[in-house]
Amino acid sequence: MRLAQLGHGYWGRNLLRVFSRVKGAQLILCCDSQPEAREAAQAAVPGLEVCERPEQVFERDDIDGVIIATPARDHFGQTGAALRAGKHVLVEKPLALTGDEAEELVDLADSSGLTLMVGHTFLYNDAVRWVRDFIDRGELGEIYYAYFQRLNLGRVRQDVNALWNLAPHDISIAQYWFSEIPSDVRGHGVSFIQPGIDDVSFVNLFYPSGRFAHIHVSWLDPSKTRRAVVVGSKKMVLYDDTSPDAKIVVYDKGIDRRHPPDAEQFDSFAQFQLLHRAGDVWIPRIGFREPLQVEAQHFVDCVTRGERPLTDGKSGLDVVRILTAAQG
Ligand SMILES: NC(=O)c1ccc[n+]([C@@H]2O[C@H](COP(=O)([O-])OP(=O)(O)OC[C@H]3O[C@@H](n4cnc5c(N)ncnc54)[C@H](O)[C@@H]3O)[C@@H](O)[C@H]2O)c1
Structure with missing residues (x-):
């Protein structure tokens, strides 16, 4: 399974680090509109390919899944484009900025049999x-x-x-x-x-x-x-x-x-x-595993096994609906 990541900013750096260690998948491409962010990604993962525009990710046949860590306003458009290109998606929270948009993404993933997972890390x-x-x-x-x-x-x-x-x-x-x-x-x-x-x-x-x-x-x-x-x-x-x-x-x-x-x-x-x-x-004893590493592995495992993620598109949609209602 081959993965690409969109966005290598504050949070994208953490995602790139954990995804470069997951079992069963390889992160081969990172896309960011800023040259410094692309250079930082290549410095962090030697051999990593980089590109400037998300379309350069979606058009590639050798990419199975996309991790989206760009600003929230881009999540709807980029998640939709990735799903339409036949890619599984892990998108950062929030899934979208309206309930209608989030619902459209859930329907799109379901109808195309693709995994849609939202980065509700906690x-x-x-x-x-x-x-x-x-x-x-x-x-x-x-x-x-x-x-x-x-x-x-x-x-x-x-x-x-x-x-x-x-x-x-x-x-x-x-x-x-x-x-x-x-x-x-x-x-x-x-x-x-x-x-x-x-x-x-x-x-x-x-x-x-x-x-x-x-x-x-x-x-x-x-x-x-x-x-x-x-x-x-x-x-x-x-x-x-x-x-x-x-x-x-x-x-x-x-x-x-x-x-x-x-x-x-x-x-x-x-x-x-x-x-x-x-x-x-x-105080109960609770072992420590890095939540983001667990999340990254869960995404890869769900795609590989065809299972629904704990934080699937539907749970992301529920969160967006509650945010929209709270915004008033
Ligand atoms: N799960 C968590 O705990 C957690 C924590 C922090 C941020 N986040 C989420 O991560 C996402 C990114 O947040 P951030 O703090 O890293 O933001 P950021 O601004 O630091 O990084 C965004 C990156 O995306 C790039 N970018 C923007 N538009 C682009 C485009 N069209 N194509 C390619 N690259 C583009 C920018 O150049 C930048 O490098 C947000 O959705 C945020 O909610 C999640």
Whole structure:
């Protein structure tokens, strides 16, 4: 299997590195419109071919799959062109900038029997997967709510706002943990630095089951924060992606409602007692694999075996629809 990559910027450099190490595929061509980016790609992977225009990738018969790491505005056009040229595609998040565009790409991939995968990297993170497994085993009990914070100072973009740049990660994690599509989405963003490009966004997701999630993203914040908290009826979990040795902390804490044994003697306001439960706090051991390396190998394996990726086009479409609703 032979691969080509479009875009060798900030994120493309990481993709080129992991794809030059995958098993079962060879990255042979990198396309970038900037000469410095092409030179950097050749310096990173000796023998790599480079080109300037995406059409030079699509027209080649010896390329089976394309990795797209260009700015978000180009994803729809380039993904469509790659699929129409018969190539499997791994495209960076977001899949597209409207729900209609994303849906068109999903239909195109399905009708042509090609793999379409979206780079929702955090779903290849072992800590995020650990939480999903913990939820599935019922360890948290009934899930009440979750909140996510993805904050930092910098990497201010001019092509998309903080919501479209940062929230795809948290929305994809919420989708994965909750296995449920929100029935109502409310978002509010504010711009300070560039007119019309929000620097900070707050999003509320309401789920049919009664669960709730809140997402706060910003590139105008004093410190790097990447954390999520999930509160369940039995336990609570903190996921801190920036922690070197405690990415997950489980709190055996909660508030239980208990009827007193002689409840019938009480008035209605005292029919039950609220009992604080403050048990153990523990840090599970989670081995580290580089999420992007896992993601790259998953793409190659899915194409080779004809399997649907965890972050397939449909999951990318769900994320785009939620972003669109949050944008208002
Ligand atoms: N999964 C993640 O964690 C993660 C992290 C960062 C960025 N990203 C995504 O990666 C994508 C790229 O982001 P970035 O930060 O690397 O941007 P960037 O601007 O640093 O890099 C984009 C590169 O694409 C090239 N390019 C632009 N238009 C082109 C065209 N038409 N043909 C060929 N080359 C072209 C540019 O010259 C540049 O080198 C975005 O979609 C972003 O959302 C994902």
